[in-house]
Amino acid sequence: MNRTNYSAKREAIYSAICSTKTHPDAEWIYNKVKIDFPNISLGTVYRNLVMLRNEGKIISLGVVKGCERFDGNVREHSHFICTECGRIIDVSRNFALHISNLDELVQKELGVKVESHDLAFYGKCDLCREGQEK
Amino acid sequence: MNRTNYSAKREAIYSAICSTKTHPDAEWIYNKVKIDFPNISLGTVYRNLVMLRNEGKIISLGVVKGCERFDGNVREHSHFICTECGRIIDVSRNFALHISNLDELVQKELGVKVESHDLAFYGKCDLCREGQEK
């Protein structure tokens, strides 16, 4: 198997993700890292996102409006996703107690191995609501 | 505003989605409808998926392995998604009571309008587990 070598770029990518609560996509991360590494390639960002995700250092929040979004906060927490602008906001209230025991129920019912779960809320964020005052 | 005219193809697309529990993607639906409408275009499928979703007759389950997946069952229910093969399985156990009251908490905390939520479980399905006997 391939080992993992040190990479300053990978560290910068990870730092960029952890530096924000915007749950960025590859392009955002690329532009952020570019400040310190002007010659970085977008392909390098994508390649390292896969590696960081496999290592469990970041998680994917899925595809929102065509772009995959990432989070450096790997502790269990829920998100609100605005269906209008695509903004993703952390829900600080912890719902783990409500859900963690459900994993076992799903495993039993379906005969599968549940490794994670995700609770997301969808709707209109505050900015989009006032933007259309409704 | 534009009205919505009758369309036999749209009905067939909706029927195709409701005829299966596989939570299909556009390509699957296209091939299914093609049996009865050999000249249907893939673009028509995509166009009608948008319309059916806007009407609330189907829901999107998000992008799994690069393809958006759809469900004709719009009643609240959770899904298990296999991270290996992309299979999506309905969870029959109803968790609505665990979650519905959380919408309000999220609205209060973030000042947003929550319109829906989604609880998904991820892991390895029975087939993928035995396929790698582990």
Add this chain to the structure above:
DNA sequence: AAAGAAATCAGTAATGATTATCATTTTTCA
């Protein structure tokens, strides 16, 4: 410290799902 091996990278081409376009066909309703 230096060399060879392995991993990472930049730059660029390729991929593939989805969307847009437009001329033609179908549906609606007066």
Add this chain to the structure above:
DNA sequence: TGAAAAATGATAATCATTACTGATTTCTTT
């Protein structure tokens, strides 16, 4: 029925992501 509106087929365009390749960096073993 016939004109206006909506839907469609065929195809081109878009755009996020992946694959490729030769150069560069990191690691290991002297």
